[in-house]
Structures are given as C-alpha cells and as structure tokens.
Amino acid sequence: MNGEQKDSRDRYSLRGRVFESIREDILNGRYEQNTELKEATIGAELGVSRTPVREALRQLELEGLVTIIPNRGAHVNRITAKDVEDIYVIRSMLEGLCARWATEHITQEQLDNMEETLCLSEYHTGKKNYEKLYELDSQFHEQLYEAGGSRILNHVLSDFHDYVKRARKASISAEDRSVRSTEEHRAIFEAIRERDADQAETLAREHVKHTIENIEAHGLEKLM
Amino acid sequence: MNGEQKDSRDRYSLRGRVFESIREDILNGRYEQNTELKEATIGAELGVSRTPVREALRQLELEGLVTIIPNRGAHVNRITAKDVEDIYVIRSMLEGLCARWATEHITQEQLDNMEETLCLSEYHTGKKNYEKLYELDSQFHEQLYEAGGSRILNHVLSDFHDYVKRARKASISAEDRSVRSTEEHRAIFEAIRERDADQAETLAREHVKHTIENIEAHGLEKLM
DNA sequence: TTTTGTATCATCGTATACAATTCAAATCAG
DNA sequence: CTGATTTGAATTGTATACGATGATACAAAA
Numbered sequence: 001m002n003g004e005q006k007d008s009r010d011r012y013s014l015r016g017r018v019f020e021s022i023r024e025d026i027l028n029g030r031y032e033q034n035t036e037l038k039e040a041t042i043g044a045e046l047g048v049s050r051t052p053v054r055e056a057l058r059q060l061e062l063e064g065l066v067t068i069i070p071n072r073g074a075h076v077n078r079i080t081a082k083d084v085e086d087i088y089v090i091r092s093m094l095e096g097l098c099a100r101w102a103t104e105h106i107t108q109e110q111l112d113n114m115e116e117t118l119c120l121s122e123y124h125t126g127k128k129n130y131e132k133l134y135e136l137d138s139q140f141h142e143q144l145y146e147a148g149g150s151r152i153l154n155h156v157l158s159d160f161h162d163y164v165k166r167a168r169k170a171s172i173s174a175e176d177r178s179v180r181s182t183e184e185h186r187a188i189f190e191a192i193r194e195r196d197a198d199q200a201e202t203l204a205r206e207h208v209k210h211t212i213e214n215i216e217a218h219g220l221e222k223l224m
Numbered sequence: 225m226n227g228e229q230k231d232s233r234d235r236y237s238l239r240g241r242v243f244e245s246i247r248e249d250i251l252n253g254r255y256e257q258n259t260e261l262k263e264a265t266i267g268a269e270l271g272v273s274r275t276p277v278r279e280a281l282r283q284l285e286l287e288g289l290v291t292i293i294p295n296r297g298a299h300v301n302r303i304t305a306k307d308v309e310d311i312y313v314i315r316s317m318l319e320g321l322c323a324r325w326a327t328e329h330i331t332q333e334q335l336d337n338m339e340e341t342l343c344l345s346e347y348h349t350g351k352k353n354y355e356k357l358y359e360l361d362s363q364f365h366e367q368l369y370e371a372g373g374s375r376i377l378n379h380v381l382s383d384f385h386d387y388v389k390r391a392r393k394a395s396i397s398a399e400d401r402s403v404r405s406t407e408e409h410r411a412i413f414e415a416i417r418e419r420d421a422d423q424a425e426t427l428a429r430e431h432v433k434h435t436i437e438n439i440e441a442h443g444l445e446k447l448m
Numbered sequence: 449t450t451t452t453g454t455a456t457c458a459t460c461g462t463a464t465a466c467a468a469t470t471c472a473a474a475t476c477a478g
Numbered sequence: 479c480t481g482a483t484t485t486g487a488a489t490t491g492t493a494t495a496c497g498a499t500g501a502t503a504c505a506a507a508a
Contacts, residue, residue: 010294013461015282039490049463051275054490055282058239062283064379070234071469071490086374093317150310155288156380237491262459273493278461295460295499 014048019056021046026065026076027165029224035076037066063159079163081224087160088212092205094157095141098148099188099204103197105149114143114189118182125182130173133182137172138165140185144204147192167215170223177214184210238272243280245270250289250300251389253448261290261298287383303387305448311384312436316429318381319365322372323412323428327421329373338367338413342406349406354397357406361396362389364409368428371416391439394447401438408434 010016022042025031037057039050046053057074060066068074121136141161145154161168172178184207191200215223234240246266249255261281263274270277281298284290292298345360365385369378385392396402408431415424439447 010292013294015461038488040488050490051462051464055279058279058283059286062286064375068234070237072471073489082374083376086376089321090318090377090380093321094314097313097317150306151288152307152310152384153314156314239491264459274460275492275494296501297459 013052015052015055018042018046018048018052019059022056022060023063023065023162026060026078027162029078029166031076031078033076033078037074037076039074079166079224081220084164084167084215084220084224085212087164088208088215091157091160091164092208092212094153094160095144095208096201096205098144098150098153098157099192099200100197101149101153102144102147103192103195103200106147106192110143110147111189111193114140114147114192117143118186118189121182121185125178128175128178130178133178134169134172137168137181137185144188167220167223168211170218171211171215174214174218177211180210181207237276239276239279242266242270242272242276243283246280246284247287247289247386250284250302251386253302253390255300255302257300257302259300261300263298303390303448305444308388308391308439308444308448309436311388312432312439315381315384315388316432316436318377318384319368319432320425320429322368322374322377322381323416323424324421325373325377326368326371327416327419327424330371330416334367334371335413335417338364338371338416341367342410342413345406345409349402352399352402354402357402358393358396361392361405361409368412391444391447392435394442395435395439398438398442401435405431405435 009020011020022037039053039057043050043053057066057068061068061074065077065079066074067077117136117140121133121140124132124136138161142158145157145161148154148157172181184203188200188203188207191203233244235244246261263277263281267274267277281290281292285292285298289301289303290298291301341360341364345357345364348356348360362385366382369381369385372378372381396405408427412424412427412431415427
C-alpha cells in the first residue's frame with residue numbers, strides 16, 4: 001500500500017526494515033507516549049536479532065522519535081499536537097523559501113513531472129479518492145522540495161512532512177479541503193513556471209497556513 | 225577544551241563517544257569529501273569493536289553526514305559552502321521565529337542566564353579571547369533556542385548551529401565582527417526582555433544575516 | 449585485444465555470546 | 479517495624495563469530 005520511501009533509506013537490510021517499521025508505528029500513533037521499546041521484544045516480533053533493532057533505535061533517537069536512557073532502554077517520543085503546530089509554522093516559512101528557490105532552479109523535466117502529478121491530483125480530487133490523493137499530495141511536496149535544489153532544506157522539509165502525516169491525511173480527506181488544496185498546488189506550480197518567485201513564495205506559505213487552519217478547525221487535539 | 229554537548233547525546237557509552245568523534249572530525253573538515261569510513265579501521269583507531277562504530281555510522285547517515293551504500297561501506301558527506309549558505313538563509317528565518325517565540329515564553333530564570341552569558345561575552349570581547357568567545361556565542365544561541373520553547377525548532381536550529389561551526393569560528397575571530405556580534409546579541413536580548421516580539425524577530429534575523437555576510441566577505445569558499 | 453568466468457579477499461550484515469548495569473525483591477541488622 | 483544491604487532476574491552494552499556480498503585479479507575463451 002505504501003510506496004513512499006526516501007531514497008537514502010535502506011529498505012532491504014533488516015535494519016532498514018526495522019527502522020521504517022518502528023518509525024511508521026510511532027508516526028501513525030500506534031504507540032502510547034513513553035512506551036518502552038525493548039530490543040529483544042521488538043526483535044522477536046519482527047523475527048530478527050537485537051543487532052538491527054539496536055541500530056534502528058539509535059537512528060530514531062537521533063531524530064527525536066525515541067529517547068534512550070543509557071542502560072535503561074528506549075522510550076517512544078510521540079509527535080504532540082504542539083509539535084504539529086510548530087512544524088506548520090516552520091513549514092510555512094520554509095516551503096515559501098523552497099518555492100522561491102524552485103523558481104530559480106527548476107528544470108523543464110521537473111516542471112513536467114510536477115504537472116503530471118498535478119493532473120493526476122485533479123483527476124482523483126474529482127473521484128474523491130482520498131487514499132490516492134494523499135499519496136499525490138506527498139508526491140507534489142516532495143517534488144517541490146527536490147526542485148528547491150537544496151539538500152539541506154529538502155532534508156528538514158521531508159522530515160517535517162513525515163512527522164505531520166497523520167494530520168495531513170486527516171486534512172486531505174475532507175472534500176472541501178481536498179479541492180482547495182489541489183487548486184493551491186496548481187497555483188503554486190503556475191507561479192513557479194512563470195518564474196514569479198514572490199508569488200510562488202507567498203502562495204506556498206499560504207497553502208501551508210491554510211492546511212493547518214483546516215486541521216485545527218477539525219480538531220487537532222483529538223487527532224494526536 | 226570542548227564542553228558543548230547536547231543533553232540528548234550519550235557521551236559515556238562507547239557508541240556515543242565514537243559518534244561525537246567522527247561527527248567532530250567531519251564538521252571540522254578533517255576528512256576529504258567521500259572518504260571511506262571502514263568500520264574495522266575506525267574501531268581499531270578508537271580501540272573499540274565494530275559494533276559501536278556501526279551504530280554511530282548509522283546515526284550519522286540519518287543526519288546526512290555520511291552516506292552508506294549497502295554492503296559497500298560508509299562515505300563522508302562534508303558540509304559544503306552551498307550548504308552553509310543555505311543554512312544561513314534558513315537560520316535567519318528560524319532564529320527570527322525563535323526570538324519571537326522566546327519573547328512569549330521566556331522565564332525570568334532564562335533571562336538571567338542569558339544576561340550572564342551576555343556579560344561574559346562582553347568581557348571576553350574586550351579581552352579578544354576568541355576561543356572563549358566562540359563558546360559563549362554558542363551558549364547564547366543555545367539559550368535562545370531553549371527559550372523558544374519548541375523542541376522541534378530547537379532540534380533543527382541546534383543541528384544547523386553545529387553544521388556551520390567552522391564558519392562561525394572563523395567569523396567570531398575577526399575583531400570588528402566579534403564586537404558587532406556581541407552588540408547584536410545584547411540588542412536581541414533587550415528586545416526579548418522588553419517583550420517586543422517584532423523587534424526581537426527582526427534583530428535575530430538581521431544578526432544571522434550579518435554573520436553570513438561577514439563570513440562571505442572573508443571568503444567562504446576557501447574555508448570549506 | 450576484448451570479454452567472460454572464476455577464485456580470492458576485504459568488508460559488511462546479522463546473530464550470538466558475554467559483561468556491565470539497573471531495579472526490585474528478599475534478607476538482615478538495629 | 480524500619481532502613482540498609484544483598485542478591486538475582488531482566489535488560490542493555492560491547493565483542494566476536496560467521497555467512498553474505500561485492501571488488502579485484504587473473505586466466506581462459508572469443
């Protein structure tokens with residue numbers, strides 16, 4: 001069901017699979033806050049030894065999704081409602097910046113790919129196929145991050161994008177929002193294609209702001 | 225010589241020490257780009273087995289400081305001049321946001337701690353003690369990040385702050401810049417204390433912008 | 449000469465073994 | 479009964495063993 005995957009991540013090694021598995025479980029809210037993650041237990045559940053589990057936990061610690069107390073163990077650090085709010089404020093600024101940079105750097109091929117995503121989005125918006133729409137929304141933003149041409153900015157934005165996936169999923173599944181969201185994507189794309197950096201930046205900022213407003217209107221607290 | 229250390233990082237375990245060691249070496253530019261990092265070699269150099277080295281390399285991979293090709297090995301990913309430029313643009317926005325949030329959240333105790341740092345900075349600016357000044361500069365910014373009250377924002381800003389440490393060190397070691405920088409810190413602090421969020425945001429943004437301008441004036445390329 | 453096959457070797461990926469640490473329950477002194 | 483101490487089970491931290499993977503060199507074939 002889930003094709004999304006950062007290129008840098010190793011989905012084939014056991015460690016990579018364990019990492020993705022625990023990460024998804026945390027980001028999808030399948031653990032209570034502070035749930036203890038025991039190496040042996042997780043290893044047994046996933047049918048691997050402690051070694052790859054340890055490595056995965058160490059990576060998650062660096063991301064802040066897990067807290068490790070030496071000699072005591074690892075605990076889940078959920079993304080809180082406040083985290084989501086903070087991320088949206090930060091993303092609003094940074095996606096604006098990214099759209100600006102994309103205006104300066106984007107290639108014709110990247111433009112074509114974005115437009116293809118956009119067309120599919122418009123099609124599935126009509127069909128109210130929210131599952132697919134979420135995927136396309138992710139894809140549009142990832143293409144934007146790529147087009148920004150900054151590995152640093154891409155890195156933080158991609159992480160944030162993952163962290164708020166639950167909120168984004170909820171948001172996109174409301175009909176009025178999905179329509180507006182797709183329209184806003186189109187507008188951002190047009191501004192980039194027209195090389196209007198100011199407009200692209202403004203639209204991208206507003207788009208992110210509208211998204212969080214929609215999420216909060218539907219109740220962020222009860223989501224997280 | 226180096227007291228700085230994120231609380232979350234484990235400096236006592238072998239893995240923690242290996243992680244910090246390699247990370248410092250990369251951030252201080254002691255490796256060529258794409259240097260191959262062999263688990264056994266590093267382990268031998270630091271007198272530990274491959275296990276903690278592997279865990280450290282996996283963490284560095286997540287940060288983007290190392291690229292791991294499955295079954296082939298780990299390679300150094302240096303921070304490039306472009307990365308530094310990008311980081312300063314991003315930091316300019318985010319430190320502004322952080323100063324704004326700090327204005328809303330800061331406690332009296334945090335204000336007192338910042339002022340103490342500031343006094344020491346002013347003292348050592350006069351003494352031209354650049355080593356100490358760099359440390360105090362780091363401390364001021366970390367206190368600001370803490371005062372912002374957002375673990376998410378703190379996390380990204382702290383990482384970025386580490387990533388540009390070489391540039392920051394070079395910048396602070398120029399007399400005119402060190403004086404100006406300390407003055408700007410003082411101004412940001414006053415704005416926060418006076419609860420003037422707009423002013424704090426503007427000053428923080430400008431401070432970061434001035435820093436990168438100074439660095440570029442002295443030649444960023446040859447630094448990295 | 450170029451290509452292809454194969455042996456060898458360095459290195460990684462994972463499992464396992466063992467040491468160190470923590471926490472709590474049991475024991476003991478007062 | 480209280481509080482300190484000991485003991486032991488559970489868990490993590492580190493080292494090592496072993497199989498798997500991919501690189502390299504060189505020989506055989508085209």
